[in-house]
Amino acid sequence: MRPARLVTPAVLLLILLTACRSAAPPGGAASTGAAGAPTLDALVWLQTSAEARALALATFAAATRELEAAVADPSRSALGQGEEAAVLPLAVIADLDETLIDNSAFEGRMVLTGGSFDRAVWAEWVEREEAELIPGAVEFARRASELGVTLFYISNRDAEGKAATRRNLERIGLPVPDSPDTLLLRGGRPDWTSDKTSRRAEVARAYRVLLLLGDDLNDFVAGARTGTAERRALVEAHDARWGRDWFVLPNPLYGSWESAVTGGEAEPEATRRKLGAIRAF
Numbered sequence: 232m233r234p235a236r237l238v239t240p241a242v243l244l245l246i247l248l249t250a251c252r253s254a255a256p257p258g259g260a261a262s263t264g265a266a267g268a269p270t271l272d273a274l275v276w277l278q279t280s281a282e283a284r285a286l287a288l289a290t291f292a293a294a295t296r297e298l299e300a301a302v303a304d305p306s307r308s309a310l311g312q313g314e315e316a317a318v319l320p321l322a323v324i325a326d327l328d329e330t331l332i333d334n335s336a337f338e339g340r341m342v343l344t345g346g347s348f349d350r351a352v353w354a355e356w357v358e359r360e361e362a363e364l365i366p367g368a369v370e371f372a373r374r375a376s377e378l379g380v381t382l383f384y385i386s387n388r389d390a391e392g393k394a395a396t397r398r399n400l401e402r403i404g405l406p407v408p409d410s411p412d413t414l415l416l417r418g419g420r421p422d423w424t425s426d427k428t429s430r431r432a433e434v435a436r437a438y439r440v441l442l443l444l445g446d447d448l449n450d451f452v453a454g455a456r457t458g459t460a461e462r463r464a465l466v467e468a469h470d471a472r473w474g475r476d477w478f479v480l481p482n483p484l485y486g487s488w489e490s491a492v493t494g495g496e497a498e499p500e501a502t503r504r505k506l507g508a509i510r511a512f
């Protein structure tokens with residue numbers, strides 16, 4: 232049971248400030264129109280908790296085991312590719328933000344300044360190249376490389392930030408070969424919208440895709456940006472995938488889970504809808 236906490240006026244003010252700002256996810260501001268802000272508890276949990284670290288390590292360890300099994304089994308594909316894919320070279324598709332790399336310092340700035348999501352500030356964060364690794368990510372990437380598996384990054388970071396993102400990934404030890412181009416960012420081609428389906432299909436044309444990794448349902452299937460019931464139905468429809476060839480990293484800061492509740496409405500309507508969505512006795 233969760234212990235009661237003493238909420239002082241100062242803490243209450245901070246809670247209200249963080250709850251009533253309008254922010255949007257990194258790389259997803261324009262695409263989702265999501266309202267909402269990183270909450271203090273979610274941010275502290277992600278940045279400091281042993282549990283968040285253990286969960287990330289467990290996810291990448293399980294993904295590594297399944298990767299090794301999938302390499303050896305030509306019938307396996309995370310995208311349901313048929314027998315014809317058995318002869319193709321091997322790939323994994325991973326999201327970047329809050330899947331392989333940690334942008335929580337950007338979220339921390341929003342919490343501390345009480346500022347709204349600002350595309351210019353996000354662009355500044357990207358250009359600083361300071362995103363760090365999610366625990367277990369680089370070991371997973373190294374194992375993929377040892378197994379001859381190409382790691383593709385399908386990210387909704389803007390294509391304008393590609394050079395900085397590339398340098399950031401190289402600095403923290405994630406592979407970014409010159410060829411093939413594995414950094415597939417939003418807007419890199421006209422049909423590379425925030426829906427990642429066309430980019431997954433692009434990779435699947437030339438590779439047998441063994442695993443998908445992400446922190447948002449949109450990293451796995453089309454139609455993730457709908458309501459909460461539809462999103463849960465999508466999870467059920469793919470129930471055999473989870474933990475086998477689809478792996479989810481935890482992100483309580485932002486995502487399509489949030490806009491599913493808020494409907495993309497701005498504050499204070501967003502908070503009103505969130506309060507209306509919670510269960511309580």
Ligand SMILES: [Mg+2]
Pocket residue numbers: 326327328329330445446447
């Ligand atoms: Mg992400």
